[in-house]
Amino acid sequence: MSKVKLNLIAAACENMGIGVNGTLPWRLKKEMAFFNKMTTKVKDPAKTNAIIMGRKTWDSIPNQFRPLNKRVNIVLTSQVNSLKENVSEEVIVVPSLDEAIEYINGRPDIESTWVIGGSYVYKAAIEHPNCDKIYLTEIQNTFNCDIFFPNIDKQKFHLIEEDGVPTEKQTEGDISYYFRIYKRL
Numbered sequence: 026m027s028k029v030k031l032n033l034i035a036a037a038c039e040n041m042g043i044g045v046n047g048t049l050p051w052r053l054k055k056e057m058a059f060f061n062k063m064t065t066k067v068k069d070p071a072k073t074n075a076i077i078m079g080r081k082t083w084d085s086i087p088n089q090f091r092p093l094n095k096r097v098n099i100v101l102t103s104q105v106n107s108l109k110e111n112v113s114e115e116v117i118v119v120p121s122l123d124e125a126i127e128y129i130n131g132r133p134d135i136e137s138t139w140v141i142g143g144s145y146v147y148k149a150a151i152e153h154p155n156c157d158k159i160y161l162t163e164i165q166n167t168f169n170c171d172i173f174f175p176n177i178d179k180q181k182f183h184l185i186e187e188d189g190v191p192t193e194k195q196t197e198g199d200i201s202y203y204f205r206i207y208k209r210l
Contacts, residue, residue: 033158042169075137
């Protein structure tokens with residue numbers, strides 16, 4: 026069994042929508058700052074975190090922000106060779122979640138692993154035995170979405186609290202949301 030624990034991080038609205046037309050349906054600066062803090066924060070300053078994403082999620086990140094800094098970017102795609110030709114060599118391109126985990130296992134400098142989307146990668150990660158926690162920002166509005174976060178089985182995951190993650194309602198403009206953490210039982 027791999028020592029790599031998968032943390033999923035996402036924001037979803039009331040219908041569990043997470044994206045529309047290859048982008049986020051909302052603009053929440055504090056929520057994006059939370060994402061950046063969680064995926065970059067390390068206890069050991071000599072280490073870094075890994076982020077795992079599908080190719081469509083990679084494509085949705087604006088060019089000036091790719092690869093996401095201070096993190097090892099791992100992209101899952103069936104088109105490994107064609108994507109490798111179009112990304113910098115520091116981006117790791119593999120065909121499956123298991124190969125991403127195997128890669129991370131061989132990197133003692135990686136402290137935490139974060140799955141950042143999209144829908145298929147989240148589903149594979151939730152079903153994976155290495156899935157530990159789901160950090161889900163629950164947006165208290167409904168948006169028009171074409172990509173959705175998979176169902177969280179409340180028999181397998183329960184709500185927990187964690188230091189540094191606010192439990193009270195957050196508000197930006199006319200949008201309210203909560204930071205929730207679900208831990209595998």
